[in-house]
Amino acid sequence: MPETAEPGVAAAARVYDYLLGGTHNYVVDREVAAQMLRAFPMAAVGARYNRELLRRMVQYLIGAGVRQFLDLGSGIPTVGNVHQIAQAEVPAARVVYVDYDAEAVELGRELLAGNEFATALRADLRDPDSVLRAPEVRELLDFSQPVAVLMISVLHFVPDDAEAVRVVRRYLEPLAPGSYLALSHLAPAEGRTGALQQETRRVYNETVAEKLAIRDRAQIGEFFAGLELIEPGLVPLPDWRPEDPDYVPDEEDAPRQVGLCAVGRLPG
Numbered sequence: 499m500p501e502t503a504e505p506g507v508a509a510a511a512r513v514y515d516y517l518l519g520g521t522h523n524y525v526v527d528r529e530v531a532a533q534m535l536r537a538f539p540m541a542a543v544g545a546r547y548n549r550e551l552l553r554r555m556v557q558y559l560i561g562a563g564v565r566q567f568l569d570l571g572s573g574i575p576t577v578g579n580v581h582q583i584a585q586a587e588v589p590a591a592r593v594v595y596v597d598y599d600a601e602a603v604e605l606g607r608e609l610l611a612g613n614e615f616a617t618a619l620r621a622d623l624r625d626p627d628s629v630l631r632a633p634e635v636r637e638l639l640d641f642s643q644p645v646a647v648l649m650i651s652v653l654h655f656v657p658d659d660a661e662a663v664r665v666v667r668r669y670l671e672p673l674a675p676g677s678y679l680a681l682s683h684l685a686p687a688e689g690r691t692g693a694l695q696q697e698t699r700r701v702y703n704e705t706v707a708e709k710l711a712i713r714d715r716a717q718i719g720e721f722f723a724g725l726e727l728i729e730p731g732l733v734p735l736p737d738w739r740p741e742d743p744d745y746v747p748d749e750e751d752a753p754r755q756v757g758l759c760a761v762g763r764l765p766g
């Protein structure tokens with residue numbers, strides 16, 4: 499797992515923090531972010547759209563009656579974290595943050611001090627059994643009631659396709675009917691060459707601790723097998739339940755080319 503004491507290598511959590519305008523990053527992370535922005539200028543806008551999407555998804559889930567969240571690959575706490583969005587509506591909403599980045603978890607714990615309904619766990623999400631057995635998860639989440647598993651902008655850091663599918667399945671196994679999976683994922687711009695994303699992947703794979711997998715619509719759709727997709731289905735990030743009632747999808751809109759996202763519900 500990445501250690502804070504090793505700033506010689508960039509880390510996904512800190513590169514993302516920098517792209518969002520945060521301060522928890524090092525020179526090495528900023529250099530990678532600069533390279534990424536040269537290859538993929540919409541990366542910073544994409545990160546902000548992703549964060550906006552997270553807020554809309556959590557608000558939707560709270561509106562749908564969900565009171566428990568397992569946020570996998572939660573990142574360095576920044577503006578609009580899941581517990582802040584959820585607990586603004588329902589103060590007793592429960593949130594377990596999981597990240598393998600030491601700094602993300604340490605900062606998360608500081609932010610959550612005194613919050614009895616939210617906690618941060620340092621773990622590798624590719625080991626679902628350890629996460630699901632962790633005392634933080636068992637004590638805070640009641641698996642007889644619906645839980646929303648959030649995998650927002652994280653599964654592309656699990657480059658092995660079979661492992662990514664297996665990991666998602668395992669998290670869904672113990673969930674009660676009416677639970678949800680909410681996910682966003684880097685995807686090639688549909689109807690385009692995807693050359694920009696390939697370049698981003700090259701920069702990332704050469705410089706950041708995590709390797710990057712960009713998956714297409716069919717591969718991302720596979721994560722939702724057996725789930726009912728909530729309207730509007732698997733769509734570019736800005737198209738998922740936009741707040742602006744006059745929103746019209748625009749093929750040329752750069753943030754629409756960053757990735758795909760969906761929310762699925764376990765039937766029952």
Ligand SMILES: C[S@@+](CC[C@H](N)C(=O)[O-])C[C@H]1O[C@@H](n2cnc3c(N)ncnc32)[C@H](O)[C@@H]1O
Binds near residue numbers: 511549552571602
């Ligand atoms: C791009 S950030 C996304 C943060 C947040 N979910 C969001 O959308 O705003 C990805 C996060 O996933 C974490 N991550 C990547 N691979 C992971 C793994 N195998 N286990 C746990 N965390 C992981 C990184 O440390 C980073 O904090």
